[in-house]
Amino acid sequence: MIVHKKEKAITLRKKGYTYQEIIKEVHVAKSTLSGWVKNEMNRNEETEIKKLTAKKGLHKIIIFNKLRSKKIIEKELASQLQYSKKINKITKKELFWLGLGLYMAEGAKTGRWKSIFYNSDPILNKIMMKFYREICHVSNKKIHVQMLLHKNISENETKNYWSNILNLPAKNFNRASFVLSKTSKGKRPKLSLPYGTIQIAVGDKRVVNKIKGWSIGLSKLFS
Numbered sequence: 001m002i003v004h005k006k007e008k009a010i011t012l013r014k015k016g017y018t019y020q021e022i023i024k025e026v027h028v029a030k031s032t033l034s035g036w037v038k039n040e041m042n043r044n045e046e047t048e049i050k051k052l053t054a055k056k057g058l059h060k061i062i063i064f065n066k067l068r069s070k071k072i073i074e075k076e077l078a079s080q081l082q083y084s085k086k087i088n089k090i091t092k093k094e095l096f097w098l099g100l101g102l103y104m105a106e107g108a109k110t111g112r113w114k115s116i117f118y119n120s121d122p123i124l125n126k127i128m129m130k131f132y133r134e135i136c137h138v139s140n141k142k143i144h145v146q147m148l149l150h151k152n153i154s155e156n157e158t159k160n161y162w163s164n165i166l167n168l169p170a171k172n173f174n175r176a177s178f179v180l181s182k183t184s185k186g187k188r189p190k191l192s193l194p195y196g197t198i199q200i201a202v203g204d205k206r207v208v209n210k211i212k213g214w215s216i217g218l219s220k221l222f223s
Helices: 002-014 019-026 030-040 043-084 092-106 122-135 155-166 205-221
Strands: 115-119 143-150 177-179 197-202
Touching: 002 019, 002 030, 002 043, 019 030, 092 115, 092 122, 092 205, 115 122, 115 205, 122 155, 122 197, 143 155
Parallel strands: 143 177
Antiparallel strands: 115 197, 143 197
């Protein structure tokens, strides 16, 4: 019985099994197993096996960390989903503050004749269009869009995309500007900003003064 266990243990060890894995199969003490390995395997064999088991151990750690990360992410997403259910719709007053905050963060501050908002995020651009239309009472004829694209992006496809997102006719889009980042040197990944960045410009001085005035008023509350 002992001989059979010993033979099985040595065979498993030569196959790269760890001590813990062998103990589960053979049911012997670790000290006994260690003695068998020392007596039956030469030093070079055991050195190579240790390297192999170390790699297996590292692989197990990697798998464990990936599974743990997946569980953490799933838990976070579940929590976020619960909070998202608290948002049903926004009032005009809430839209006012939301749009004004976005403009103060991403809008042009120096222009006198046009109100210009820059962004690449479709949701933020949709919010800003809603702000212009419902809070500032801007009609489509006063809104024009300038697309800032990288060389690997199709102008026509991008125009159709933003036209649908913003619910704005294609005729309201100026000819796109193509830019090349000094750092990317033409090597920018194709999925980086796939629809570029856009400038939403409202050609109405009254709107410019409104938004600037609201921004000044809000700033004073925190000065």
